[in-house]
Amino acid sequence: SQQGEEDPQALSIQEGENATMNCSYKTSINNLQWYRQNSGRGLVHLILMRSNEREKHSGRLRVTLDTSKKSSSLLITASRAADTASYFCATVDNYGQNFVFGPGTRLSVLP
Amino acid sequence: DVKVTQSSRYLVKRTGEKVFLECVQDMDHENMFWYRQDPGLGLRLIYFSYDVKMKEKGDIPEGYSVSREKKERFSLILESASTNQTSMYLCASSLEQGADNSPLHFGNGTRLTVT
Numbered sequence: 001s002q003q004g005e006e007d008p009q010a011l012s013i014q015e016g017e018n019a020t021m022n023c024s025y026k027t028s029i030n031n032l033q034w035y036r037q038n039s040g041r042g043l044v045h046l047i048l049m050r051s052n053e054r055e056k057h058s059g060r061l062r063v064t065l066d067t068s069k070k071s072s073s074l075l076i077t078a079s080r081a082a083d084t085a086s087y088f089c090a091t092v093d094n095y096g097q098n099f100v101f102g103p104g105t106r107l108s109v110l111p
Numbered sequence: 112d113v114k115v116t117q118s119s120r121y122l123v124k125r126t127g128e129k130v131f132l133e134c135v136q137d138m139d140h141e142n143m144f145w146y147r148q149d150p151g152l153g154l155r156l157i158y159f160s161y162d163v164k165m166k167e168k169g170d171i172p173e174g175y176s177v178s179r180e181k182k183e184r185f186s187l188i189l190e191s192a193s194t195n196q197t198s199m200y201l202c203a204s205s206l207e208q209g210a211d212n213s214p215l216h217f218g219n220g221t222r223l224t225v226t
Contacts (some may be wrong), residue, residue, distance in 0.1 A: 033214055042115070042201055042217030043154075088153065090215070099144075099215060103153035 005102045006089055012108040019076040021105040023089035024069075032065055034074050035088045037104070043088060046074075079109045114138070117202050117218035124225050130189040132221050134202030141206065143185035144215065145169075145177065148199040160185055192225045199223075 007022045023032070031050045035043040047058055049065040049072065056063050062075040076083055086104040093100075118133035136143065142161050146154040146169075156169030158177040166177050174196060178186045185204075189196055199222050203215040 035215075040220070040222075042219045043203075043215070045214035045216070048214055099156070101146075101154040103151060 006087070006105040008105060009103070010106045010108070012110065013079055014110050015079060015081055017079055017109075019079050019083070019107055019109070021074045021087050021107070023072045023074070023102060025072075025089075025091045025100075026070065027091075028094060029067070029091045030094050031092045032072050033090045033092065033099075034061075034063060034072075035090060035101075037086045037088065039085070046087075076107075079107075081109050081111045083107060084109045115202055115204055115216050115218040117200075117221050119221050120219065122221055122223045124189075124192050124223065126193060126225055128189075128192045128225075130192050130223065130225075132187040132189075132200055132202075132223070134185045134187070134218055135183050136185075136204040136216070137183065138204065138216070139182065140204035140216070141182075142204060142213075143179065144203045144205075145175075145185065145187045146201045146203065147171070147196075148201055148220070154201065157187065192223075194225050197223060197225045 034046040088104045144159040145157045160179045176188045202218045206213040
């Protein structure tokens with residue numbers, strides 16, 4: 001099955017710096033989504049990218065999608081300690097049904 | 112806001128016990144899912160359901176079953192719990208099948224320990 005693979009597995013930065021996480025996948029998709037998970041909690045949806053979309057912004061988040069390279073990136077600008085969490089990408093197949101998650105990037109933002 | 116509620120945050124069970132994990136969503140979503148999450152393995156789909164009384168196997172259904180008697184409730188059943196089922200279990204729901212804008216809404220998870 002197709003799978004999103006996040007890179008890096010872990011990232012540690014100082015408050016105020018930008019954090020970039022990447023996701024690669026293997027097969028064609030209907031859409032790609034990014035989720036955030038605080039420690040010990042469920043996942044929260046951040047952004048959905050349809051296959052024909054290339055870039056989206058939401059507050060301090062910027063997501064790009066390159067379907068020719070089968071990759072996506074999540075940029076968090078001016079990071080805060082509260083951004084400390086794990087971030088997952090999920091790909092959705094062309095039937096709009098199956099979500100496949102990668103193992104996630106664990107982001108630590110140090111105050 | 113969509114609310115997905117899992118009945119227990121923490122659960123400790125003994126090997127061989129039958130375990131029920133309950134999940135309820137309040138937004139009339141058609142689709143419901145059960146995942147387990149383990150370090151280094153990400154989320155793996157156990158079972159999902161697109162309608163009442165309907166169920167489909169995910170990637171790792173062995174040792175599990177599900178029940179969806181009502182639209183809002185999706186139960187995960189461990190018929191005979193084993194130590195390798197110690198994990199974080201996450202329930203999620205989403206709008207109808209094939210909907211273009213249908214993210215998953217997750218509960219807060221149940222951390223199950225089987226001793």
